[in-house]
Amino acid sequence: MNPTNWNRDPKNSVGKPRRRVDARARVTGQVRFADDLSLPRMLHCRLVRSHVPHAKILGIDASKALARKGVKLVLTGEHFPIAYGVLPVSHDEHPLCNDKVRFVGDPVAAVIATTEEEAIDAANDVVVHYESLTTIATPQEALATPEPRIHTYGDSGNVHKKVHFEFGDVDASFAGAAHVFDDTFFYEGNTHLPIEEHASLAIQDPEGKLCIWSSTQTPHYLHKALAKALAMDPAHIRVIATPNGGGFGGKSDPFNHEIVVAKAALMLGRPVKICLTRLEVFYCHRGRHPIEMRMRTATDKDGNVLALDLQTLLDGGSYGSYGVASTFYSGALQTVTYTIPRYRFRGCRAFTNKPPCGPKRGHGTPQPRFAQEVQLDRIAVKLGKNPAALRLQQLAQPGSLTANFMRIGTIGLGACIDKVVEGSRFRERWGKLPFGRGLGLACSSYLCGAGLAINWAELPHSGVQLRLDRSGEVTAFCGATEIGQGSDDVLANIVAEILGIPPFDVRVVTGDTGLTPVDLGSYSSRVTLMMGNAAIQAAERARDLIAKSAGEKLGVPASRLVFANKRVFDAQDPNVGMTWLEALHRAESDHGTLGTVGSYRPAAPAAKYKGGGVGPSPTYSYSAAVIETQVDPDTGWIHVEHVWVAHDIGRSLNPTLVEGQVIGSVYMGLGEALMEEQVFRRLPPRLSNALVHKIPSILEYKSLTSKDMPDVTTYLIEDPDSAGPFGAKEVGQGPLLPMMPALANSVFDAVGVRVDEIPVTPEKVIRALEAKSKRYGPDEFPTVDWPEPLKVAPPWEGGDGTAQNEKPRKSKIAKDGTRIVTP
Amino acid sequence: MTDDTPRTTVRMTVNGEDVETTFGTHKTLLEVLREELGLTGTKHGCELGECGACAVEVDGKPILSCLLMAAECDGAKVETVEGLMDDARLHPLQEAFADLGAAQCGYCTPGFLMTAKSLLDANPKATRAEVKEALSGCLCRCTGYQQIFDAVLSAADKMGRA
Numbered sequence: 003m004n005p006t007n008w009n010r011d012p013k014n015s016v017g018k019p020r021r022r023v024d025a026r027a028r029v030t031g032q033v034r035f036a037d038d039l040s041l042p043r044m045l046h047c048r049l050v051r052s053h054v055p056h057a058k059i060l061g062i063d064a065s066k067a068l069a070r071k072g073v074k075l076v077l078t079g080e081h082f083p084i085a086y087g088v089l090p091v092s093h094d095e096h097p098l099c100n101d102k103v104r105f106v107g108d109p110v111a112a113v114i115a116t117t118e119e120e121a122i123d124a125a126n127d128v129v130v131h132y133e134s135l136t137t138i139a140t141p142q143e144a145l146a147t148p149e150p151r152i153h154t155y156g157d158s159g160n161v162h163k164k165v166h167f168e169f170g171d172v173d174a175s176f177a178g179a180a181h182v183f184d185d186t187f188f189y190e191g192n193t194h195l196p197i198e199e200h201a202s203l204a205i206q207d208p209e210g211k212l213c214i215w216s217s218t219q220t221p222h223y224l225h226k227a228l229a230k231a232l233a234m235d236p237a238h239i240r241v242i243a244t245p246n247g248g249g250f251g252g253k254s255d256p257f258n259h260e261i262v263v264a265k266a267a268l269m270l271g272r273p274v275k276i277c278l279t280r281l282e283v284f285y286c287h288r289g290r291h292p293i294e295m296r297m298r299t300a301t302d303k304d305g306n307v308l309a310l311d312l313q314t315l316l317d318g319g320s321y322g323s324y325g326v327a328s329t330f331y332s333g334a335l336q337t338v339t340y341t342i343p344r345y346r347f348r349g350c351r352a353f354t355n356k357p358p359c360g361p362k363r364g365h366g367t368p369q370p371r372f373a374q375e376v377q378l379d380r381i382a383v384k385l386g387k388n389p390a391a392l393r394l395q396q397l398a399q400p401g402s403l404t405a406n407f408m409r410i411g412t413i414g415l416g417a418c419i420d421k422v423v424e425g426s427r428f429r430e431r432w433g434k435l436p437f438g439r440g441l442g443l444a445c446s447s448y449l450c451g452a453g454l455a456i457n458w459a460e461l462p463h464s465g466v467q468l469r470l471d472r473s474g475e476v477t478a479f480c481g482a483t484e485i486g487q488g489s490d491d492v493l494a495n496i497v498a499e500i501l502g503i504p505p506f507d508v509r510v511v512t513g514d515t516g517l518t519p520v521d522l523g524s525y526s527s528r529v530t531l532m533m534g535n536a537a538i539q540a541a542e543r544a545r546d547l548i549a550k551s552a553g554e555k556l557g558v559p560a561s562r563l564v565f566a567n568k569r570v571f572d573a574q575d576p577n578v579g580m581t582w583l584e585a586l587h588r589a590e591s592d593h594g595t596l597g598t599v600g601s602y603r604p605a606a607p608a609a610k611y612k613g614g615g616v617g618p619s620p621t622y623s624y625s626a627a628v629i630e631t632q633v634d635p636d637t638g639w640i641h642v643e644h645v646w647v648a649h650d651i652g653r654s655l656n657p658t659l660v661e662g663q664v665i666g667s668v669y670m671g672l673g674e675a676l677m678e679e680q681v682f683r684r685l686p687p688r689l690s691n692a693l694v695h696k697i698p699s700i701l702e703y704k705s706l707t708s709k710d711m712p713d714v715t716t717y718l719i720e721d722p723d724s725a726g727p728f729g730a731k732e733v734g735q736g737p738l739l740p741m742m743p744a745l746a747n748s749v750f751d752a753v754g755v756r757v758d759e760i761p762v763t764p765e766k767v768i769r770a771l772e773a774k775s776k777r778y779g780p781d782e783f784p785t786v787d788w789p790e791p792l793k794v795a796p797p798w799e800g801g802d803g804t805a806q807n808e809k810p811r812k813s814k815i816a817k818d819g820t821r822i823v824t825p
Numbered sequence: 826m827t828d829d830t831p832r833t834t835v836r837m838t839v840n841g842e843d844v845e846t847t848f849g850t851h852k853t854l855l856e857v858l859r860e861e862l863g864l865t866g867t868k869h870g871c872e873l874g875e876c877g878a879c880a881v882e883v884d885g886k887p888i889l890s891c892l893l894m895a896a897e898c899d900g901a902k903v904e905t906v907e908g909l910m911d912d913a914r915l916h917p918l919q920e921a922f923a924d925l926g927a928a929q930c931g932y933c934t935p936g937f938l939m940t941a942k943s944l945l946d947a948n949p950k951a952t953r954a955e956v957k958e959a960l961s962g963c964l965c966r967c968t969g970y971q972q973i974f975d976a977v978l979s980a981a982d983k984m985g986r987a
C-alpha cells in the first residue's frame with residue numbers, strides 16, 4: 003500500500019453517537035437467529051447425554067428408538083472416530099463420546115427424526131450401558147487422584163497443564179521488602195447464560211457440499227473442526243455464523259451438536275436442525291474457570307510493588323477447550339496495569355468430571371484481577387494510603403515492556419482513576435462513610451485481541467474485501483461475527499468514514515466462510531482492532547483509486563481531496579469537487595470493476611519464551627471503577643447504590659455502542675460479584691454417583707434483573723492509540739474486570755470485613771462478620787508439585803524475551819498452514 | 826409428533842388478522858406462533874417462564890407465550906413484535922430502542938418491546954421505577970438494562986407529545 007498522507011482524524015461518521023446499522027432488524031424481530039431458520043424436509047436432532055459423570059461405555063442399544071416411525075437415523079461414537087478441539091494442543095473431544103463419558107451431559111448418541119417431539123421421545127428410548135469410574139469433583143481431588151485419568155494426555159495424572167515462570171529474582175525482592183502481603187482467594191465458576199440457546203441447521207447443498215448455519219462466535223474454528231472431525235475437504239464446507247443472541251465466550255468452541263447435525267445432513271441428504279434446551283446450555287458451559295489463588299506481594303515502605311508471586315489452580319472441567327490458554331491468562335496480564343519489577347507465576351489446570359470450562363468475558367483474567375485489586379486495597383489500608391493514590395503512584399508506563407515482555411501501548415488508566423474518583427468523591431468519602439455504607443475502587447486492563455493466533459500460521463488474523471457498486475453502494479465482506487456487540491456497525495462505520503458516505507450506504511456481509519475472507523472470530527476483544535485495521539486498509543485502497551481518477555478530472559492533487567457527505571472535493575476549495583457517484587464512475591472507467599482487500603496481522607510479540615504467546619496484544623485497554631454499596635450487617639444483604647466506571651477506549655467509534663458495552667460489562671461483572679455461580683453437587687450415592695449442576699435453570703441461576711441494576715455513570719477516556727483503527731481499543735470485556743474487586747472492596751469499606759471469595763453473598767458477609775479474623779475465604783492454597791521455572795530476565799535486567807534455561811524449539815508448518823512448535 | 830397426536834384448531838386474531846390454525850394440542854402459543862405461523866420474531870430462552878424472551882400481548886396484557894397453551898387461545902387477540910410497526914413505520918418504542926442502543930444482540934428485544942408496549946398503553950406516564958418494575962420479568966444479558974430504561978422513557982415522552 004502506498005503511504006498515505008491523509009490523516010486519521012475522523013471527519014465523518016466515526017466518533018458520533020448514532021443508531022447502529024443493523025438496529026432496524028433488531029427492533030422489528032427480523033434478525034434471523036439460528037433457530038429462526040427452517041427449511042423444507044427439515045429433520046430434527048436430539049442428543050442423548052450421559053447421566054453419569056465418569057464411565058466406560060459398554061454398549062448402546064438404539065433398537066427401540068430406531069423402531070419408531072419418525073426416526074431416520076441414530077448416530078453414536080462409532081460414526082465419529084476423529085477427535086477435534088479448538089486448541090491444537092488439546093484435540094480431546096469427539097462429536098459423540100467414543101469409549102467413555104467424562105461429565106453428566108457428555109453426548110453419547112444422537113437421534114434424527116421428522117419432528118422435534120419424536121426425536122425427544124426416541125432419545126429417551128436409547129439405552130446406554132455404563133461401567134462407572136471414580137469421579138473427580140474438584141481440582142484438589144484431581145491432584146490427589148492421578149488414576150483413573152479423565153484423559154490420557156496432559157502433564158500427568160489428572161493435571162492438564164502446569165506452568166511456572168520467573169521473571170527476575172523474586173525471592174531476593176521478597177527478602178529485601180519493607181512489607182510482604184500474602185493472601186489466598188477463591189473465585190467460583192459462572193456461566194455466560196446467553197438468552198439465545200445454541201442452535202444449528204446443516205444441509206447438504208445442491209452441489210453435494212456441506213453448509214451449516216450456527217450460533218457460533220467462531221465460524222473459522224468451526225470450519226476447521228468440521229473438516230477434521232468429518233475428514234472432509236474444507237473447500238467443500240461452508241459455515242455461516244448466524245447473528246448470536248449473546249455469546250460472551252460461550253459460543254466460541256466448536257460444539258458436538260454442530261458436527262453431529264453436519265454429519266447427519268450429509269448422510270441423509272436432508273436439512274437437520276438442533277436447538278439446545280436451556281438445561282443443555284448449562285451443561286455445554288465453557289464458562290469461567292473456578293480458580294484458587296495465592297497472591298504474595300512484596301512492597302517498599304510506600305507500598306510500591308517490588309515483586310509479585312502468584313499461584314493459580316484452575317478447575318478445568320472435563321475437556322481442554324481453551325483451557326491451556328486460560329491457564330496462561332490466569333497470570334499473563336498481572337503486569338500490564340501497574341509497574342511490577344519482578345514476577346513469578348505458577349498456574350495449574352486440573353481435569354474434573356464436570357462440564358468443560360473455557361473462555362468467558364475476560365477469559366482467565368477476572369480471577370487474578372480480583373485477587374490483585376483486593377490485595378492492593380489491603381496494602382492501602384495497612385499503609386494508611388488512599389487506594390486511588392496507591393495505584394496512581396505506580397501505574398505501568400505507556401510504550402514500555404513489562405517484566406514478562408508484554409508491550410504496552412497508550413495507558414488511559416490515570417485519567418480513568420481521576421474520573422471515577424472525582425465522580426464518586428472517593429477521596430473525601432472513602433473510609434469515612436457511616437457503618438454499613440462503603441465505597442470500593444478497582445482497576446484493570448485487557449487485551450485488544452491476542453497477538454498470536456490459536457493456530458500459529460503466518461496469515462492475516464482478519465481480512466476485509468470491498469465491492470464498490472455502480473449504484474454507489476459499498477459492500478464490505480469480513481469473516482467477523484456479529485454477536486450483539488456491534489461488529490457489523492464497526493465495519494460499516496470505518497468504511498463509511500474513509501469513503502465519506504453514510505454508514506447506512508454500506509452493506510455488510512459477515513461471518514460466512516463461503517463468502518467472506520477469514521476473520522478469526524468474535525473473542526479476545528479482537529474484532530474492532532483487527533477487522534477495523536483490515537477495513538481501513540481496504541477502504542483506503544479504494545479511496546486511493548477513486549481519488550486518483552477524481553483528482554485527474556478536477557485537476558487537484560489526489561492527496562488534497564476530501565471524502566465527505568457523499569462528495570469528493572478539494573480541501574482548499576470545497577466547491578471544486580464531484581459527487582460520490584461521479585467519482586465512483588470515473589474510477590470504474592479508469593480502473594475497471596472496483597474492489598479492494600485489506601488485511602491485518604499483529605506485529606510479532608516481544609515475548610519469545612515458551613508460553614509467551616499468551617498475553618501479547620497490539621495494545622491494552624484500561625478501566626477503573628468505584629462502587630458504592632449499602633450493606634446490612636444483620637442480613638449481609640448488599641445493595642449496590644451506584645457505579646462509576648471509566649474506560650480507556652482510545653477512540654470511541656460509535657459512543658452509543660461503546661457505552662452499551664461498558665454498562666453491559668458492569669452488569670455482567672456485578673452478576674459475578676454478587677450472585678452468579680455455576681456449581682455442582684454429588685447426588686446421594688444410593689441414587690447414583692452423578693455430579694450434577696446444582697441450579698441449571700434461569701430462575702435458580704441468579705442474575706441481575708432490571709430491578710437489581712444500579713445506575714451507572716460512564717466516562718469514556720479517549721487517547722487514541724496508534725495500534726487501533728482511528729486509535730480505538732476494545733470495550734467488550736475490559737470494563738467487567740474491576741467490578742468484582744471494587745464490590746468486595748466496597749463491602750470492606752462498609753462493614754470492615756474481607757470476603758476473599760467470589761461471589762460475595764450475604765451469607766459470606768455474615769460469616770465474615772462473625773469470624774474473629776473478620777474475613778471469609780480460603781485458608782490456604784493447595785499444595786501443587788510445581789515444575790522447574792522457566793527463567794526470563796525482565797527487560798531492565800538485560801532480558802531479551804527468551805528464557806535463560808529453555809531448550810531451543812523446533813517449528814514446522816503443517817499441511818493446513820499451521821505452524822507447530824515443539825519443545 | 827405422530828399421526829395419532831391429538832390436534833386442536835383455534836381461531837385467533839394475530840396482529841390484527843384473523844387466523845385459523847391446527848396444531849398438536851400440546852403446543853404452546855410460542856410454538857404455534859413460531860412453528861405454525863412462521864412468526865419467528867418472538868424468541869425463547871427457557872420455555873419455562875423464566876426469561877421473558879417470549880413475551881407477547883394477549884388481549885392487551887403481557888403474557889409469556891411459552892406458558893400459555895395455544896389451545897386456550899381460541900378467540901384471543903394476540904400482538905407480537907411483527908405487528909408493532911404501523912405499516913412500514915417503526916413504533917416509537919422501536920425508534921427509541923434503535924437510537925439509544927437498547928438492542929445489542931436483539932434476542933431479548935421483542936420480549937422487552939411487547940412488555941414495554943403493554944406498560945405504556947396502560948400507563949403512558951410511567952416513571953423510571955415503574956419501568957424497572959414492569960420489565961423485571963425480562964432478562965437481558967447484553968445491555969445492563971440502562972439503555973432499555975432510557976429508550977422506554979424516551980418513547981413514552983414522544984408518545985405523550987404526539
Ligand code: FES
Nearest residue numbers: 872874876877891
Ligand atoms: S421462553 Fe423464557 S419465559 Fe418464555
Ligand code: FES
Nearest residue numbers: 930933965966967
Ligand atoms: S440485547 Fe442481548 S439479551 Fe438483551
